[in-house]
Amino acid sequence: MRLGLMHGDGIGHEIVPATRQIVDAALSSVHAPPVEWVELPLGSTAIDTHGTPIPDETIDALGQLQGWILGPHDSASYPERFRGQLTPGGVIRKKFELFANIRPAAAFPGVKAMVPDMDLVIVRENTEGLYADRNMAVGSGEFMPTPDIALAVGVFTRAACERIARTAFALASRRRNHVTIVHKANVLTLTTGLFRDACRTVAAEYPHVVVDDEHVDAMAAHLVRRGGDFDVVVTENMFGDILSDLAGELSGSLGTAPSINASETQVMAQAAHGAAPDIAGKNRANPTALFLSSAMMLDWLGDARGDRLLSAAARRISDAVRTTIASGIATADLGGLASTSEFSEVVYAHTLRR
Ligand SMILES: NC(=O)C1=CN([C@@H]2O[C@H](COP(=O)(O)OP(=O)(O)OC[C@H]3O[C@@H](n4cnc5c(N)ncnc54)[C@H](O)[C@@H]3O)[C@@H](O)[C@H]2O)C=CC1
Numbered sequence: 001m002r003l004g005l006m007h008g009d010g011i012g013h014e015i016v017p018a019t020r021q022i023v024d025a026a027l028s029s030v031h032a033p034p035v036e037w038v039e040l041p042l043g044s045t046a047i048d049t050h051g052t053p054i055p056d057e058t059i060d061a062l063g064q065l066q067g068w069i070l071g072p073h074d075s076a077s078y079p080e081r082f083r084g085q086l087t088p089g090g091v092i093r094k095k096f097e098l099f100a101n102i103r104p105a106a107a108f109p110g111v112k113a114m115v116p117d118m119d120l121v122i123v124r125e126n127t128e129g130l131y132a133d134r135n136m137a138v139g140s141g142e143f144m145p146t147p148d149i150a151l152a153v154g155v156f157t158r159a160a161c162e163r164i165a166r167t168a169f170a171l172a173s174r175r176r177n178h179v180t181i182v183h184k185a186n187v188l189t190l191t192t193g194l195f196r197d198a199c200r201t202v203a204a205e206y207p208h209v210v211v212d213d214e215h216v217d218a219m220a221a222h223l224v225r226r227g228g229d230f231d232v233v234v235t236e237n238m239f240g241d242i243l244s245d246l247a248g249e250l251s252g253s254l255g256t257a258p259s260i261n262a263s264e265t266q267v268m269a270q271a272a273h274g275a276a277p278d279i280a281g282k283n284r285a286n287p288t289a290l291f292l293s294s295a296m297m298l299d300w301l302g303d304a305r306g307d308r309l310l311s312a313a314a315r316r317i318s319d320a321v322r323t324t325i326a327s328g329i330a331t332a333d334l335g336g337l338a339s340t341s342e343f344s345e346v347v348y349a350h351t352l353r354r
């Protein structure tokens, strides 16, 4: 199996190589064939070598792959000429229509979580909404008609809202049969109102699923006070981005918050967090989020290919992470003393253990 690999920026240079080793270990431990890794340029290093953070050769190569791992990028630090453009991750999401951003948040044994009974999945629409896109036909855009006025246009299409709703209801049907639609239809009546209504339309196809809906501001409060009450949360692009950081932190740390971005045919593993420039190069980052993102990717590929070994390898990784953290070994964000490499070595050993 060929899988793409992009380090990204900041802590990506620490957590991506560690993740590659864990994936290799997991596949070997279940006697699956090894991965043929396809390393691709992206981020600051690609600016130096190719003059752009997202070279055409990377996009072309991804078009030939079913799955890949994307390290976090530090687009806020790119030279001025790249600012205001879609970020590398955003370009990839839109180019390959990776419309479903699946972001679980569940507390681990051994972690002092602020909401210890949280076990939910945020299903985020990944191609529309308010996130800027100057270059593509479908998407949204910011512009300045004068130097003193900035405008942003959000795009919500019924087709994309119904598509992400189906993902959410199918997921809830395999979990606890509960979907919460998050919107802000009291103010953004037409746009997020369309999102809510399209989700409600799809809900009629899943009569066994309990549906409710919340305004995004109230939802933020509910997550803090009673985050254990939610199962699947479906929402638009920016609300999902924000709520998933909140849920990640409430259930452990941003460093434990995984995600995949998926279409019907391709999957990208990408942690929910960013490049963490404040701790980059210090061997302090928690690689858990990317480890678990890669496990989600293997699981997705296992389903898509009907290959149980890939799903078994995915379980190896998540079990190894849980065992490691439950044994009291954790990085600083979880209150532990382990460095990135010390933590990764223990997860690696547990992944290989038969
Ligand atoms: N998917 C992506 O590639 C994303 C990229 N970014 C980019 O990352 C850069 C920094 O953005 P910020 O807003 O500071 O968000 P961030 O997620 O990089 O960092 C926020 C805070 O969480 C901590 N943190 C994040 N990941 C961690 C980990 N694995 N282990 C331990 N602590 C961790 C950081 O140290 C920081 O204190 C920006 O250029 C931003 O655009 C931000 C979010 C997502």
Ligand SMILES: CC(C)CC(=O)C(=O)O
Residues within 6 Å of the ligand: 087, 089, 090, 241, 272, 273
């Ligand atoms: C493209 C990213 C920088 C947006 C983001 O924060 C995320 O998707 O997590």
